[in-house]
Amino acid sequence: GAGVSQSPSNKVTEKGKDVELRCDPISGHTALYWYRQRLGQGLEFLIYFQGNSAPDKSGLPSDRFSAERTGGSVSTLTIQRTQQEDSAVYLCASSVEGTGGEQYFGPGTRLTVT
Amino acid sequence: RKEVEQDPGPFNVPEGATVAFNCTYSNSASQSFFWYRQDCRKEPKLLMSVYSSGNEDGRFTAQLNRASQYISLLIRDSKLSDSATYLCVVIGGPGYALNFGKGTSLLVTP
Numbered sequence: 001g002a003g004v005s006q007s008p009s010n011k012v013t014e015k016g017k018d019v020e021l022r023c024d025p026i027s028g029h030t031a032l033y034w035y036r037q038r039l040g041q042g043l044e045f046l047i048y049f050q051g052n053s054a055p056d057k058s059g060l061p062s063d064r065f066s067a068e069r070t071g072g073s074v075s076t077l078t079i080q081r082t083q084q085e086d087s088a089v090y091l092c093a094s095s096v097e098g099t100g101g102e103q104y105f106g107p108g109t110r111l112t113v114t
Numbered sequence: 115r116k117e118v119e120q121d122p123g124p125f126n127v128p129e130g131a132t133v134a135f136n137c138t139y140s141n142s143a144s145q146s147f148f149w150y151r152q153d154c155r156k157e158p159k160l161l162m163s164v165y166s167s168g169n170e171d172g173r174f175t176a177q178l179n180r181a182s183q184y185i186s187l188l189i190r191d192s193k194l195s196d197s198a199t200y201l202c203v204v205i206g207g208p209g210y211a212l213n214f215g216k217g218t219s220l221l222v223t224p
Contacts, residue, residue, distance in 0.1 A: 033212075035212075035214075041216060042118075042201070042214045042215055042216035042217060043158070043201075043212070043214040044214075045212065045213070091157060091158075102160050102163075103160070103212065105157035105158050105159070106157060107156070107157055108157055
């Protein structure tokens with residue numbers, strides 16, 4: 001079946017602009033996660049959605065970052081007033097509720113802020 | 115101190131060699147542990163879960179030492195296709211969010 005998809009695959013933006021990154025999770029997966037991976041670094045947790053519960057935003061690095069998940073499916077991560085340090089690969093993952101570590105990752109969006 | 119720490123490597127080994135990776139975690143309340151594999155410029159993929167009793171999947175063996183807060187991955191009879199970054203992952207965040215180590219890079223050479 002279809003895996004997790006993300007768009008765009010690459011995004012180059014100027015410092016100060018807003019960007020939106022999209023994630024389509026695997027159908028039927030109720031949990032959705034956003035992570036960030038800077039060059040040469042490990043993955044950092046950003047935000048987590050589970051069903052209709054309020055998202056856990058504890059990993060968001062600043063109030064310039066926000067995310068939504070509409071209808072329990074598609075999610076959008078928005079970064080306002082982008083900074084150069086926001087340059088990274090943004091990875092989305094989904095999992096069936098309760099399966100814990102078996103998360104399925106999308107291919108990521110490579111964001112470059114110039 | 116990072117929650118999950120790994121030796122970044124790189125580990126350069128010849129085909130057929132046995133190689134072991136180690137990982138330590140700081141949260142003693144962590145309950146679930148995994149090894150993920152990440153190929154260059156690709157997304158991470160689950161390699162195997164790590165169980166308290168230790169577990170094996172073909173050439174791969176994972177072990178957990180809760181007392182020492184230590185996880186290991188052993189790869190026997192290395193193949194060229196094993197070349198990748200191996201990520202130690204611990205569940206310690208909210209709702210199954212994963213805490214990733216920075217990864218250990220493995221290069222298997224002919």
